[in-house]
Amino acid sequence: MYVKRKWIISFILIGSLLGLAGCSEKTTKEKAMEKKIAELEKKIDQGKKAKKAKQTKEEPKLIMVNVVDPTSKKVIKTINPKEMGFGTDDNKYKQDIEAWVKEIARGTETTPGYDQRNVPDRIDANGQVIKGSPRVVLEEAELVNRIMEASTKGGNVELPLTVQASGYRPEDVPLLGEVVVASYTTSFNPSVTGRNRNIELSAAAINNxxxxxxxxxxxxxxxxxxxxxxxxxxAQEAVDGVLVMGIGGGICQTSSTLFNAVDQLGVSYVERHHHSVTVGYVPAGRDATVSYGGVDFRFQNTAGAPFLIKTIYGNGTLTVEIRTSAQYEGVLKKAV
Structure with missing residues (x-):
């Protein structure tokens, strides 16, 4: 009886051990399967990454250049270099950029450019300064260079604007009328009302x-x-070699008188034109014709010191004086 019971217990124990062995074998298979699944998922993930890398290589990043107004911080133009030929025809691309830069700098018939002539300051009847506006220049070559450099990687490019305020000190103002360093006088017929009025108005516009x-x-x-x-x-004015009636005839006498006054100083001329007919108020070749929206008389004060334009309109005469502070008299006269 004892032997039989021992045999039964042994049988149960062996069965239990076999059962445990079976459970252990099943777990190992599951682990092996999980490992294979993990390896497969890894290969799939690597394939996806390789495909994505290939697509990225085949489709390069889109490069864009934004041109920004430094004053308003607004983007005034977005350039796609590749679309415009950068990398395939760089010369043509640069020429197109130069043409666009020139247009925005100088403007068109309908759109003003960034370049702005200065409106000079003046002194009023009370000795106070009436402010004009500074000269603004868009540096064209610099902007073209900036765009060309940015065309490789893209990004923002600011307009290189130079703002030039008038070259005098506030303490100069009360002294600018101290001495006359140059003067010129022309004559006109006091009975020609319209023409004389035009001379008077234009002379007043440049006074002080x-x-x-x-x-x-x-x-x-x-x-x-x-x-x-x-x-x-x-009043009469010269148009294509013929004297005709026109609004504003006579202002060229003011501009020509001014020319003969400042010509005694070391100024540099930017623009000056002769009349198409001979005028009697200045010697031949000493005139400076003007027409608003057309030909102009322009100069730069390279004489070395600030000066004041003073006009004196009288009965049949117009005088333009160039005055300055006594401390600058020698500087300006050296250039005579």
């Missing part, structure tokens, strides 16, 4: 104008439109 060191002076910009809305009257 401050021309600082290195400043640019534009007669048309300073005087403004010579039309009926601004009080100008009909």
């Amino acid at each position: 104008v401050i021309v600082g060191t290195d400043d640019y002076f534009s007669f048309n910009t300073t005087v403004g439109p010579s039309d009926e809305a601004h009080g100008y009257q009909p």
Whole structure:
């Protein structure tokens, strides 16, 4: 009986051990399967990454260049270099960029450019300064270079704007009328009412104008439109070699008188034109014709010191004086 019971217990124990062995074998298979699944998933993931890398290599990043106005911080143009030929025809690409830069700098018939002539400051009847506006220049070559450099990697490019304020000191203002360093007088017929009025108005427009060191002076910009809305009257003017009636005739006597005064100083001329007919108020070749929206009389004050334009309109005469501070008299006269 004891032997039989022992045999039964042994049998149960062996069965239990076999059962445990079976459970252990099943777990090992599952682990092996999980390992294979993990390896397969890894291969699939590697394949996806390789495919993505290949697509990225085949489809390069889109490069764009944004041109930004530094004042407003607005993007005024977005350039796609590749689309415009960068990398395939760089010369053509650069020429197109140069043409666009020139257009935005100088403007078109309908759109003003970034380049702006300065409106000079002037002194009013109370000795106070009436502020004009500074000269603004878009540096074209610099902008082209910036765009070309950015065309490789893309990014933002700011417009290189140079703003030039008038070249004089506030403490100069009360002293600029101290001495006359140059003067010129022309004559006109006091009975020709319309023409005389035009001379008077244009002379008043340039009176007490401050021309600082290195400043640019534009007669048309300073005087403004010579039309009926601004009080100008009909008078004879030269058009294509013929004297005809036109609004504003006579203002060229003012510009020519100014030329002969500043010509006694060391200024540099930017623009000056002769009449198509001979004029009697200055010697031959000593005139400077103007027409608002057309030809202009422009110069730069390279004489070395600021000066004041003073006009004296009288009965049949117009005098333009160039005045300055006594401390600058020697500087300006050295250039005579």
